[in-house]
Amino acid sequence: MPSRRARGQDPAAEPLHRHALRLLRLLRREDEALGVSAARLSALSVLVFGGPMSLGALAEAEQVSAPTMTRLAQELEREGWARREVADADARRVRLSATPAAMRLLRRGRDGRLDALSAAIDALAPDDRKAIGAALPALDRLVQVLQQRASDARGDLPSRTGRRRLD
Amino acid sequence: MPSRRARGQDPAAEPLHRHALRLLRLLRREDEALGVSAARLSALSVLVFGGPMSLGALAEAEQVSAPTMTRLAQELEREGWARREVADADARRVRLSATPAAMRLLRRGRDGRLDALSAAIDALAPDDRKAIGAALPALDRLVQVLQQRASDARGDLPSRTGRRRLD
DNA sequence: CGATATAGTTAGCTTTGCTAAATATTATCG
């Protein structure tokens, strides 16, 4: 019945893609006021809620390349949101941690994007809010499937920037 | 009542944002194989399904600035996905239309992103698929709310291309 | 007609992503 795809594609794919694109495009504007851009904020969030970690671990968590994370970390550091030190056990490794200011920023919900998104969600009808809430676990699993396939697709073996090895 | 927010933010805001970010980040990789990037594909999609339109209209539909759409249109044209002609009624205006090749591209579902997304959706449990499908109208309205607020926020009046001269 | 508004373009900057290659450090093996 409904899962019969018209031309090989699930009917939800296109709208979901489109909505996600627009959502982020609209939210990007909120960053400007905050002075912390999307990529930085996202990395910072991982750092605040996940605790200090190496650049490689952060790059993996954020699904970006090592050089990209190097740059993001430099910017976060320069702006006072993160601090780096050499890892005890391994001098190659950097231990990046969020500063108290960053923790305050994130914990206080001063994130412009999320405030804007939150306000918009609140403006919806209760049924709409409910539908979105109900879809979140499914979206989470969807992202997991994609992530799994992406890493499967390019050589099962990692080698990117080190694999699962926290200290 | 039910939306008792912890710190002023709706609990759905953060996961929704995070999932959207990851989703697009993962899908972006599919573009490369196709040779049509995200922004171009999205604009092209509007063109294919919405019919020929001016650059201004397309910029508004895509929520990007006029120069950005100028560039996208040039690239689409150069790559053979779009064609331009001067509008009959108004020589300032450009009428951009999708080429047959673009229509084939989109209609055949040869879009790498959407194929990947579609495949991932299909790998989900039926309940998850259902939850995502059920949330789409709500997401649509969410984006509308955001869009509305964005345009309210900067200069009530439309005038999406011509930027108001400041004295 | 001339002033002003509109549609699009050009120029130039920023952010964020990438790959390839360099550097520093640690691990391993003969």
Added chain:
DNA sequence: CGATAATATTTAGCAAAGCTAACTATATCG
């Protein structure tokens, strides 16, 4: 032990996609 390999990060350089400011060409209006 020392040469070699692997790992973590950085540097350098490129591209996409976004923006604003300023310019050109065309319409419109008083």
